[in-house]
Amino acid sequence: MSIAASVLDAVRAESLHHGAHISRAGLRVGELSGVEIDSLRFCLDALVPGSGLEPLAFELEPVPWTRRCRACGAVFRVVDYQPDCAACASPLTDPEAGDQLEISFVELEES
Amino acid sequence: MRVPLERKVLNENDRIAAALRQRFQQCGAFCLNLISSPGSGKTTLLERTLAGYDSARRVAVLTGDLQTDNDARRLARFGFPVRQITTGGACHLDASMVERHLADWKLDGLEILFLENVGNLVCPTSYDLGEDARAVLLSVTEGDDKPLKYPATFHHADLVLLTKTDLLPYVPFDMEQARENARRVQPGIEILDLSCTTGDGLDRWYAWIERHL
Numbered sequence: 001m002s003i004a005a006s007v008l009d010a011v012r013a014e015s016l017h018h019g020a021h022i023s024r025a026g027l028r029v030g031e032l033s034g035v036e037i038d039s040l041r042f043c044l045d046a047l048v049p050g051s052g053l054e055p056l057a058f059e060l061e062p063v064p065w066t067r068r069c070r071a072c073g074a075v076f077r078v079v080d081y082q083p084d085c086a087a088c089a090s091p092l093t094d095p096e097a098g099d100q101l102e103i104s105f106v107e108l109e110e111s
Numbered sequence: 112m113r114v115p116l117e118r119k120v121l122n123e124n125d126r127i128a129a130a131l132r133q134r135f136q137q138c139g140a141f142c143l144n145l146i147s148s149p150g151s152g153k154t155t156l157l158e159r160t161l162a163g164y165d166s167a168r169r170v171a172v173l174t175g176d177l178q179t180d181n182d183a184r185r186l187a188r189f190g191f192p193v194r195q196i197t198t199g200g201a202c203h204l205d206a207s208m209v210e211r212h213l214a215d216w217k218l219d220g221l222e223i224l225f226l227e228n229v230g231n232l233v234c235p236t237s238y239d240l241g242e243d244a245r246a247v248l249l250s251v252t253e254g255d256d257k258p259l260k261y262p263a264t265f266h267h268a269d270l271v272l273l274t275k276t277d278l279l280p281y282v283p284f285d286m287e288q289a290r291e292n293a294r295r296v297q298p299g300i301e302i303l304d305l306s307c308t309t310g311d312g313l314d315r316w317y318a319w320i321e322r323h324l
Contacts, residue, residue, distance in 0.1 A: 006120050034236035034263035081295040103118040
């Protein structure tokens, strides 16, 4: 719930920054962000009415957990917690993506 | 009109955390964020840890709970500065709570600051508190598959502490499996095991802390 409140704060700040109402916002939610996308959607739906930001809709986009291989450079999705490179099987891999929790776009209402 | 962004949702928290981190670095303090489920032994570990420190050492604790100052009272017995953060319902600490509770503390010369997070293996993961390192406690009375069930938490940790090892004869917890599960989520993660009841493994825990000072 406090994450959803932070999302609304961020949308409010962007709205002030652009001087326009935001009707739609995109959120990237990484598989490793610790945030459950359905719970976040539920909390956002609960918080938007009465926030002064309505009408406001969200597009939530899950971001898969990926790692990058030091040996062959491949970026691969981590499946079944397997950290070894999916392309060349090297065990030397580094985190690449999946812990994001960010606003990816806002749609400004034309005035 | 669509405006593309890359704005972190926890921007404001991260900004305060960065300022805290700078403050800790300036005064030379090592700040450790302790995260675990409720009842994994965070407070007990801190009790054992503080009991082992000479009173001349500069160590302090902020301890978070939804309600009560029981933990702060347990920890204050050892003579080091301890302050309770009562979140009043929030299931995690955030950077502004830490900032507020440190506001009137002089940190100069502080060696170690322990932040005992609210018992929760999910939400504390998302909130940077300005710490230098994160330790996740997993007690042997829990499941050895917890790293797989809560990968985000273990992925963001610097250290895993397997606690209550004195209970191993009575529970089906598989230590090797737990270590392997933690390493699947984060290859190369440091893992220590210890018992606050028998004292086994505490020497390695103290050594781990000293290495980071």
